[in-house]
Every structure is written in C-alpha cells, then in structure tokens.
Amino acid sequence: MAELAHGIPEPLARLMAELTRLPGVGPRSAERIAFHLLRVPREEALLLADAIRAVKDKLRHCGTCCNLTDEDPCAICRDARREHGVIVVVEQPKDVMLLEQTGLIRGVYHVLMGHIAPLEGIEPADLTIDALIGRVRRGDVREVVLATNPNLEGDGTALHICEVLKPLGVQVTRLARGLAVGSQVEYASRAMLEAAITGRTPMG
Amino acid sequence: MPAIKDDALVLRRLDYSESSQILVVLTRTHGLRRLIAKGAKRSTKTRFVPGIDLLERGWVVFLPGSRSDSHLGTLTEWLQTEAYLGLRTALPQWYAAQYAADVTVAAMEEAEPHVDLFDALAGLLGALSAGRSPLPEVVGYQCALLRSLGLWPDLSRCVLCDRVAPPGRAAYYGFHQGGLVCSQCVPAAGQVRKVGAAVLTSLRESDWPPDTVGPALALLDETLRHLIGRGTLLAKLDQGKVGSKQV
Ligand SMILES: [Zn+2]
Ligand SMILES: [Zn+2]
Numbered sequence: 001m002a003e004l005a006h007g008i009p010e011p012l013a014r015l016m017a018e019l020t021r022l023p024g025v026g027p028r029s030a031e032r033i034a035f036h037l038l039r040v041p042r043e044e045a046l047l048l049a050d051a052i053r054a055v056k057d058k059l060r061h062c063g064t065c066c067n068l069t070d071e072d073p074c075a076i077c078r079d080a081r082r083e084h085g086v087i088v089v090v091e092q093p094k095d096v097m098l099l100e101q102t103g104l105i106r107g108v109y110h111v112l113m114g115h116i117a118p119l120e121g122i123e124p125a126d127l128t129i130d131a132l133i134g135r136v137r138r139g140d141v142r143e144v145v146l147a148t149n150p151n152l153e154g155d156g157t158a159l160h161i162c163e164v165l166k167p168l169g170v171q172v173t174r175l176a177r178g179l180a181v182g183s184q185v186e187y188a189s190r191a192m193l194e195a196a197i198t199g200r201t202p203m204g
Numbered sequence: 205m206p207a208i209k210d211d212a213l214v215l216r217r218l219d220y221s222e223s224s225q226i227l228v229v230l231t232r233t234h235g236l237r238r239l240i241a242k243g244a245k246r247s248t249k250t251r252f253v254p255g256i257d258l259l260e261r262g263w264v265v266f267l268p269g270s271r272s273d274s275h276l277g278t279l280t281e282w283l284q285t286e287a288y289l290g291l292r293t294a295l296p297q298w299y300a301a302q303y304a305a306d307v308t309v310a311a312m313e314e315a316e317p318h319v320d321l322f323d324a325l326a327g328l329l330g331a332l333s334a335g336r337s338p339l340p341e342v343v344g345y346q347c348a349l350l351r352s353l354g355l356w357p358d359l360s361r362c363v364l365c366d367r368v369a370p371p372g373r374a375a376y377y378g379f380h381q382g383g384l385v386c387s388q389c390v391p392a393a394g395q396v397r398k399v400g401a402a403v404l405t406s407l408r409e410s411d412w413p414p415d416t417v418g419p420a421l422a423l424l425d426e427t428l429r430h431l432i433g434r435g436t437l438l439a440k441l442d443q444g445k446v447g448s449k450q451v
Contacts, residue, residue, distance in 0.1 A: 023222035024223075118299060118437050118440055119216060119258070119302055119305065119306055119437075151255070151257045151258070152258040152291070152292065152298075153258070155292035155298075156292065156295065156298045156299075159293070159294070159295050160295060163295065189284045189287070190284055190285065190286065191257070191260070191284060191287030191289060194287065194289055195289070
C-alpha cells in the first residue's frame with residue numbers, strides 16, 4: 001500500500017487505522033489524534049509509543065493474586081500493612097483499581113481473569129480459581145470476599161467459588177447489592193428492589 | 205417498519221462493541237430475535253439502566269431488522285419484569301436454565317413465533333428460580349421444545365413400517381427417524397438406542413419419577429444434539445448422574 005486515497009501518506013493512514021481499532025475511537029477522533037501526534041515534538045509523541053511498549057513488555061500477572069504487575073509479587077501482595085487473611089475476589093484487574101480507589105479494602109485481592117459462562121464455553125478451569133484454593137489451603141485466610149459482578153455470570157461464579165471453598169472452612173462473604181447510591185427508588189429495576197429488600201440492614 | 209412491543213426472555217448476551225451488546229431474546233409472539241442494544245453497557249446516559257442481564261424477562265420494544273442486515277433488530281426500550289433471582293442461589297438451577305437457553309437458541313429458526321414455547325420457557329425459569337428440582341423441569345422443557353418444533357417423536361409405532369409398539373416393553377429409538385423403530389427395521393435405521401420400558405412410559409405420560417428422569421433427559425438431549433448438530437451443556441446439569449449410555 002503506497003499513497004492511499006484522499007492523498008494520505010501510508011504511515012499516517014496506518015496510524016489512523018490502528019487508532020480506529022481502539023475502543024471509543026471513531027474515524028474522526030483517530031484523524032484528530034493522528035494529526036496531533038504529527039504536530040507535537042518527536043520526543044513527546046514517542047512517550048506514548050514507549051508507554052505502550054512498557055505495558056506490553058513489562059506487565060505480567062502476579063504469581064499470588066494474578067493481578068497485573070510489573071513486579072512479582074505485586075505491590076499489594078508485598079505490603080505487610082495489609083490484612084493478608086482477607087482476600088477480595090474480583091473478575092478483572094480493572095476491578096482492583098476501582099476498589100482500591102475507595103480506600104476501604106484493607107485486605108488483599110485475587111483476580112479471576114473472567115467469570116464462568118457456560119454459554120460462552122468459559123469453564124471454572126479457565127479462571128484462576130485453583131490458585132485461589134491454593135492460597136486458602138496454605139492457611140491464615142479467614143475471609144474470602146466475593147466481589148464478582150452482580151449479574152447472572154458473576155453470581156454463578158460466586159456460587160461455584162463458595163462451594164469449592166466450603167470444605168476448607170473459610171468464611172465466604174459477598175458484596176452487598178441493591179439500590180444504586182444516588183439513584184431513586186422510582187427508577188430501580190425489580191431485581192434491584194428485590195435485592196435491596198432481601199439485603200436490608202439494621203438502622204439506628 | 206413500525207416498532208414491535210413484546211414480552212421477552214433474554215437468552216444470550218454478546219458484546220458487540222465497547223458500549224453495545226447484541227441480545228438474543230425469545231419474544232412471546234415474534235419468535236427468536238437478535239437485537240442490538242446500543243449503549244447497553246454504559247452505566248450512564250443509557251435507556252437501559254441498569255443493564256440487561258441474561259435470563260431476565262421484560263418488555264422489549266424494537267425495530268425489526270431487514271433481510272439485508274441479517275434481521276438484526278434494534279432495541280429501543282427495555283423494562284425488566286422478572287429477574288429470576290433464585291437462579292443465582294443454586295448452581296444446578298443456574299446451569300439448568302442456561303442449558304435450556306442454549307438449546308432454544310440453537311434449535312429455533314429466527315422470527316418464528318411459538319407462544320407455547322415462550323410460556324414453557326418462562327415457566328421453566330420460574331420453577332428453577334423457585335428452587336424446584338432441575339432435572340424433571342428440564343425434561344419437561346425438552347419435550348415442549350421438541351413439540352413446538354414439530355419434532356416430538358412418535359412413541360406409538362415404528363416410524364418405518366408402522367408396526368404398533370406394544371406398551372410396557374423396551375424399544376429402539378432411531379435418531380435419524382426421530383421416533384421408535386421396531387427390531388426388524390433396526391438394521392435399516394442407522395443410529396438407534398434401546399430405550400427401557402419405564403422411560404418410554406414416562407415419555408408417553410410426561411411423568412418423571414426419579415428413576416426415569418435421567419435417562420429421559422439424556423435421550424431427549426441426544427435428539428436435540430442430532431437436530432442442532434453440536435453438543436449441549438448436558439454434562440453441566442448433573443455431572444455423573446445423567447447422560448449414561450444405557451437409557
Ligand atoms: Zn499480587
Ligand atoms: Zn418397523
């Protein structure tokens with residue numbers, strides 16, 4: 001492919017094509033970003049290229065919690081101030097980031113790298129459940145907090161993990177669900193209302 | 205084309221883009237439909253707050269797709285009416301509901317209405333969500349699915365020579381014929397399976413005592429696998445207890 005249609009040189013067209021493949025980036029945005037990168041100094045533009053390379057070359061999964069990290073074990077698993085007896089189980093590395101932003105989790109994490117989805121052919125063995133069982137077996141874990149998504153697949157995954165952990169005698173809890181904070185009862189779905197009613201907590 | 209409003213069950217949910225999903229829904233009066241739900245995965249700025257989950261029931265409003273876009277319709281409204289939350293409290297029921305969703309999507313033609321099947325599936329999800337034992341419920345649904353598709357096996361006579369099958373006796377079931385095959389016709393029938401007398405009685409009378417439910421489930425599953433040309437989630441239903449070779 002040499003000169004493309006519309007007189008765009010091939011390297012620029014290639015950059016736009018790659019940008020268009022990114023989530024949320026349409027052809028118009030790709031064009032804007034590409035021309036921006038063309039305009040800024042070489043060093044500045046290459047910072048982006050370096051950052052992408054570093055993410056792909058240096059990030060791997062923590063041998064303990066399976067979260068993404070550049071050092072194994074990851075910073076959270078290495079942190080002696082955290083409660084290593086409480087493991088919060090999430091589906092994705094992104095969920096760890098969000099829970100960390102609350103500043104409320106004193107424990108450590110376990111990233112499943114997905115959820116059980118029979119209709120998509122995703123089985124328990126495709127996740128990091130065995131590694132979680134291994135961590136609980138090694139002892140000193142008193143609570144496993146299941147923070148998988150409150151949808152059909154996330155709930156089924158939580159059920160499965162609860163069953164496999166039961167014989168190990170560890171306490172298993174599930175994040176509360178119900179009404180979305182900041183919303184109105186009027187706009188809640190029936191499922192949210194049901195969950196909120198059955199999961200109500202004492203007050204006053 | 206005018207929008208269609210219908211009662212629907214969500215059977216598959218596939219990610220389509222960063223923000224959109226494709227839903228496969230069984231509607232009560234417009235059959236199986238594939239609908240794109242634009243923006244369904246965004247938590248804000250969407251008409252579909254709080255998202256549309258698998259195996260929910262609700263009112264859909266959609267613009268039907270045309271032949272040129274392989275009948276992919278566009279979802280414009282969704283109002284959840286039943287979430288079957290009980291499915292999420294026990295794994296056997298959780299797997300059983302997904303087994304039913306899977307075979308339904310695989311076996312049905314798109315846009316062909318089957319009101320009876322919709323009602324059977326909604327009934328199954330309700331029963332499973334209420335904690336009813338999954339296997340008899342699933343067998344009942346397999347029967348409803350085959351009946352609805354016009355493929356319920358003839359269990360009264362040999363489908364090849366019309367010889368009457370005496371009640372209370374074991375018989376051969378031919379998968380290519382979709383019915384009973386007498387012993388004389390077996391050599392010509394291809395793949396057959398011997399079905400015990402008790403299982404045949406259960407199938408004829410739609411009655412599922414514990415000793416016939418597993419074999420009946422396995423037989424009907426094999427019939428469905430022949431129909432859809434691939435495997436099912438049978439093994440998930442009750443590992444070890446069903447799917448035995450001898451039925
Ligand atoms: Zn770690
Ligand atoms: Zn015959």
